[in-house]
Amino acid sequence: QATYDVVELQDKWRPIWEKLEPFKAGQREGAEKRYALTMFPYPSGDLHMGHAEVTALHDVLARYWWLKGFDVLNPIGWDSFGLPAENAAIKRNENPAGWTYANIETQAESFKRYGISFDWSRRLHTSDPEYYKWTQWIFLKLYEAGLAYRKKSPVNWCPNDQTVLANEQVVNGECERCGAVVTKRDLTQWYFRTTAYAEELYNGLDQLQDSWIGKVVNMQRNWIGRSEGAHVDFEISLTDGAKKSVTVFTTRPDTLYGATFMVVAADADLAAEIVAPERRGDLETYVEDVRKATDIDRLATDRPKTGVDLGVTATNPVTGEQIPVWAADYVLADYGTGAVMAVPAHDQRDLDFAKAFSLPVRRVVDVLGADNPEETYVATAGDGAYVNSAVLEGVADKAAGIHKIIEKLEAEGHGKGTINYRLRDWLLSRQRYWGAPIPIIHCPVDGEVPVPEAELPVQLPELKGADLKPKGVSPLAAASEWVNVTCPTCGGPATRDSDTMDTFVDSSWYFLRYLSSTDESQAFSSEAAREWGPVDFYLGGDEHAVLHLLYSRFFTKALRDIGLIDWDEPFSAYLSQGKVINGGKKMSKSLGNGVNLSDVLEEFGVDATRLTLVFASPPEDNIDWADVSPGGSAKFLQRAWRLAGDVTSSPGADVSGGDVALRRTTHKTIAEAEQLIESYRFNVVVARVMELVNATRKAIDSGCGPADPAVREAAETVAILLSLVAPYTAEEMWERLGHEPTVARVDWPIVDPALLVEDSVTAVVQIKGKVRARLEVSPSISEADLEAAALADPAIAGAIEGQTVRKVIVRAPKLVNIVV
Numbered sequence: 001q002a003t004y005d006v007v008e009l010q011d012k013w014r015p016i017w018e019k020l021e022p023f024k025a026g027q028r029e030g031a032e033k034r035y036a037l038t039m040f041p042y043p044s045g046d047l048h049m050g051h052a053e054v055t056a057l058h059d060v061l062a063r064y065w066w067l068k069g070f071d072v073l074n075p076i077g078w079d080s081f082g083l084p085a086e087n088a089a090i091k092r093n094e095n096p097a098g099w100t101y102a103n104i105e106t107q108a109e110s111f112k113r114y115g116i117s118f119d120w121s122r123r124l125h126t127s128d129p130e131y132y133k134w135t136q137w138i139f140l141k142l143y144e145a146g147l148a149y150r151k152k153s154p155v156n157w158c159p160n161d162q163t164v165l166a167n168e169q170v171v172n173g174e175c176e177r178c179g180a181v182v183t184k185r186d187l188t189q190w191y192f193r194t195t196a197y198a199e200e201l202y203n204g205l206d207q208l209q210d211s212w213i214g215k216v217v218n219m220q221r222n223w224i225g226r227s228e229g230a231h232v233d234f235e236i237s238l239t240d241g242a243k244k245s246v247t248v249f250t251t252r253p254d255t256l257y258g259a260t261f262m263v264v265a266a267d268a269d270l271a272a273e274i275v276a277p278e279r280r281g282d283l284e285t286y287v288e289d290v291r292k293a294t295d296i297d298r299l300a301t302d303r304p305k306t307g308v309d310l311g312v313t314a315t316n317p318v319t320g321e322q323i324p325v326w327a328a329d330y331v332l333a334d335y336g337t338g339a340v341m342a343v344p345a346h347d348q349r350d351l352d353f354a355k356a357f358s359l360p361v362r363r364v365v366d367v368l369g370a371d372n373p374e375e376t377y378v379a380t381a382g383d384g385a386y387v388n389s390a391v392l393e394g395v396a397d398k399a400a401g402i403h404k405i406i407e408k409l410e411a412e413g414h415g416k417g418t419i420n421y422r423l424r425d426w427l428l429s430r431q432r433y434w435g436a437p438i439p440i441i442h443c444p445v446d447g448e449v450p451v452p453e454a455e456l457p458v459q460l461p462e463l464k465g466a467d468l469k470p471k472g473v474s475p476l477a478a479a480s481e482w483v484n485v486t487c488p489t490c491g492g493p494a495t496r497d498s499d500t501m502d503t504f505v506d507s508s509w510y511f512l513r514y515l516s517s518t519d520e521s522q523a524f525s526s527e528a529a530r531e532w533g534p535v536d537f538y539l540g541g542d543e544h545a546v547l548h549l550l551y552s553r554f555f556t557k558a559l560r561d562i563g564l565i566d567w568d569e570p571f572s573a574y575l576s577q578g579k580v581i582n583g584g585k586k587m588s589k590s591l592g593n594g595v596n597l598s599d600v601l602e603e604f605g606v607d608a609t610r611l612t613l614v615f616a617s618p619p620e621d622n623i624d625w626a627d628v629s630p631g632g633s634a635k636f637l638q639r640a641w642r643l644a645g646d647v648t649s650s651p652g653a654d655v656s657g658g659d660v661a662l663r664r665t666t667h668k669t670i671a672e673a674e675q676l677i678e679s680y681r682f683n684v685v686v687a688r689v690m691e692l693v694n695a696t697r698k699a700i701d702s703g704c705g706p707a708d709p710a711v712r713e714a715a716e717t718v719a720i721l722l723s724l725v726a727p728y729t730a731e732e733m734w735e736r737l738g739h740e741p742t743v744a745r746v747d748w749p750i751v752d753p754a755l756l757v758e759d760s761v762t763a764v765v766q767i768k769g770k771v772r773a774r775l776e777v778s779p780s781i782s783e784a785d786l787e788a789a790a791l792a793d794p795a796i797a798g799a800i801e802g803q804t805v806r807k808v809i810v811r812a813p814k815l816v817n818i819v820v
C-alpha cells in the first residue's frame with residue numbers, strides 16, 4: 001500500500017486477524033496466565049465514546065501481556081438483562097429480547113472493527129438461558145448455604161420503575177437509574193446475606209489498598225461502615241407490668257452516665273411492641289409521616305426534631321434511673337439495633353431532641369475550653385475529663401473510658417463490646433420481567449421449595465410489551481400457565497416465585513463464567529478458576545465502586561466457602577477510567593455537546609481514535625474532547641507508517657554496528673515503556689513512541705541514513721509499541737518491514753542494558769592527592785564498582801605495586817583517592 005488510507009487498512013487486516021485468532025486464551029501451554037477484564041457493556045444502542053475509551057485503555061495492557069509471553073484471557077460479553085430493554089419493549093409492544101440481541105450484534109460488530117484483542121470464543125450474554133441457568137443454580141447454592149432468604153421489611157420502592165431497589169441503588173434518596181424519589185414499602189423480598197461477610201469485606205480492603213484505585217477502596221470502606229462500640233442492654237417496664245430487654249448500639253458507651261432518655265426508630269416493630277396503649281394512636285399517625293422521608297432526610301442534623309413519647313420507661317443500667325422512651329425518625333430502623341441511648345450533652349441530634357421536648361441534659365465529659373452543653377445547647381463530642389460518671393471519673397481519656405465501661409457492662413451482664421457495620425443485606429428481588437426468574441416454588445404445604453437442578457433453567461415465558469407494564473407486582477405473576485406448577489416435593493398445586501433477580505446478580509459472577517462459557521455441565525470449572533483466577537487487572541467505571549465491585553466480592557467469598565473457588569478476592573488490581581467529557585461538561589443531550597463515536601471513527605479511523613483516547617490523559621483522569629486532536633493523532637500515525645517504507649536494510653540485519661545514538665533512544669524507549677505500562681501510565685508511553693518516531697525520522701533524513709540497521713531496529717520498535725494502541729497501522733508497518741502478521745504476537749523486544757547507560761562521566765583517580773588516572777564510567781556506578789575499576793586500571797596498578805593500600809576514599813561517580 002503506497003498511501004496511508006485508514007479505511008483500506010481496516011478492511012485489509014480485519015479478516016486476516018479473524019482468521020489468525022491471535023487472542024484465543026489457553027493457546028500458550030506452560031506460559032504464565034494473565035486475566036484481563038473490562039466491565040462488560042450493557043446493550044443500549046451502539047457503542048459510545050465511553051466504551052471506546054475503556055476498551056482502548058484496557059487493550060494496551062492486554063496486548064502488552066501477549067507480547068511479554070503470557071497466556072492472556074481477555075474476554076467479552078454482554079450484561080443483557082435489565083430495565084432499559086424492558087422499557088423499550090413496552091414502548092414498542094415487543095419482547096425485550098429482540099431489542100437486546102439486535103443491539104448486541106451492533107456492538108459486537110463495532111468492537112470487532114475497533115480491533116480490541118478480545119477472545120471472541122468466550123462471548124456470553126447474561127440473558128441467554130444457557131447463562132441464567134447458572135445464575136439460578138448459584139442462587140440455589142447460596143440458598144442452601146443460608147445466604148439467600150426471604151423477609152418482610154420496609155424496602156426502597158421506586159414509584160416510577162414500580163420495583164424495589166437495593167440500598168446501593170438509592171443515591172441521595174433517588175433511584176440510581178431514573179432519578180425518582182425513592183419511598184418505603186413493607187414488602188416480603190429476597191435478600192442475599194451480605195452482612196455475613198461484612199467483616200471480611202471490610203478487612204479484605206487492606207490487601208487491595210495498593211492495587212486498587214484508592215478512592216474506590218475508600219468508598220467501599222465508607223459503605224460497609226465499620227463502627228467500634230458496644231451493645232448496652234436497657235430493661236423496659238411495659239404498661240402491663242412486664243419487662244423487656246432492649247439493646248442499643250453506641251459508639252460512646254463511656255457516656256452512659258449521661259444517657260437521659262432512649263429513642264427507638266418510630267417505624268421499627270419494637271416501637272409498636274412497647275408503646276403504651278394510650279400512645280398507640282399518636283405513634284401510628286406519626287409513622288405514616290415517617291415513611292415518606294428518605295434516610296438521608298432522617299439523618300440530617302439540621303432537621304427539626306419530631307417524635308412521640310411512648311409512655312414507658314427504661315432503666316439506665318449504670319445509674320439505675322428510670323428514663324423515658326421515645327420514638328423518633330432520626331433513629332433508623334435498620335441500623336445498629338434500631339434503638340439508641342440518647343446522650344444529649346454529647347450528641348447534637350439527641351440534644352436538639354432534648355431541647356424540643358424538654359428532656360434532661362447531663363454533661364458527663366468536661367471538654368477543656370468548651371462551654372457546658374447543658375447551658376449552650378451545643379453538644380461536645382471531644383475528649384475531656386469525666387464528670388458525673390462514678391467509676392469513670394479520673395480515667396485518662398476516651399479510649400480508656402470506653403474500655404473501662406465495657407469491662408463493667410460485661411462483668412455485670414448489661415452489655416458487651418461489639419463492632420457494628422452499616423452494610424445491609426442485599427435486596428435482590430425485582431418486580432420486573434427482563435431478568436433471571438428466581439428458581440423457587442411456593443407450596444401451601446411445603447413452603448419455599450427450590451426448583452430441582454435438573455429443571456433449570458426456569459425460562460422466562462415470552463410476554464409481549466403490553467403485558468410488561470409495571471404494576472407493582474411482577475408481570476410474571478399474571479402469566480398463569482407459567483406461574484402455576486406442581487410442587488416438586490408433594491406434587492400438589494403450587495406457584496412459581498414471580499420476581500426476577502436484580503441484574504447485579506448476573507454480573508456478580510460473569511468473570512467466572514468466562515472461564516467455561518460453553519460448558520453445559522457446570523457454571524464454571526473450579527480447575528479453570530484455579531488456573532486463571534483471580535482477575536489480574538480490571539478496568540471499569542467508578543459508578544460501580546460500591547454496587548458491582550462489592551457484590552462480586554461477596555459472591556467470591558460465598559462461592560469460596562461453598563467450595564467452588566479457592567481465592568478470596570475476585571479482582572487483584574482495579575482501576576477506574578475517567579469520563580470522556582466535552583468543553584468541560586459531561587456530554588448530554590440537553591447540552592448538545594455529545595460526540596458520536598461512529599462519526600469520529602468515520603472521520604479519523606480506528607487507530608487515530610484509539611490513540612487520541614489513550615494519549616489524552618492518565619487513564620483515571622477525564623478526557624475533554626475539546627482539548628484533544630484526533631486529526632493530530634492521524635498525522636502522527638501517518639508519520640510512523642512512513643518510517644516503515646523508508647527502511648532499506650533487510651529484516652534480521654545485524655544491528656550491533658548500527659548508529660549508537662539511535663540505538664540508545666530505541667532501547668531507552670523500550671525499557672521505559674515497560675515500566676510505564678506496568679504503572680498504567682499509558683499516555684506517557686504514546687509520548688515516548690512519538691519521540692522515537694521523531695528520532696528515527698531525523699536519523700533517516702540527516703543522520704545515519706535509511707540503510708543503517710539501527711533505523712530498522714527503531715522502526716520495528718515503533719511498530720511493536722504502536723500495536724498496543726493503533727493495531728492497524730502497526731500491522732501494516734510490520735508487513736512493510738518485511739514480516740509476517742501478526743505484530744500483536746511477536747516477542748517484546750529485549751533491552752540491551754549496555755545501551756541504557758547514560759553518557760559517561762570522567763572519574764579522577766588520585767594517589768595521595770595526586771591525579772594518576774582518569775576513567776570513563778557510568779554516572780550511576782556504585783562506590784564498590786568504581787573502587788574496583790580504579791584499582792584495576794593499569795596506571796594505578798603499576799603505581800601502587802609493592803605498597804600497602806591503607807585507605808581508599810570513593811566519591812562515586814567522580815573521585816577515588818588512594819592512600820598508600
Ligand code: ANZ
Nearest residue numbers: 227249250251252330331332335336338340343346347
Ligand atoms: C450514644 C452516643 C453518645 C452516641 C455520643 C454518639 C455520641 P456510627 O458511628 O455511624 O456507627 N445510632 C445508633 N444506632 C442508630 C440508628 N439506628 N439510627 C441513628 N443513629 C443511631 O454511629 C453510631 C452512633 O449513632 C451511636 O452512638 C448512636 O448514638 C447513634 F456522645 O450512642 B451514639
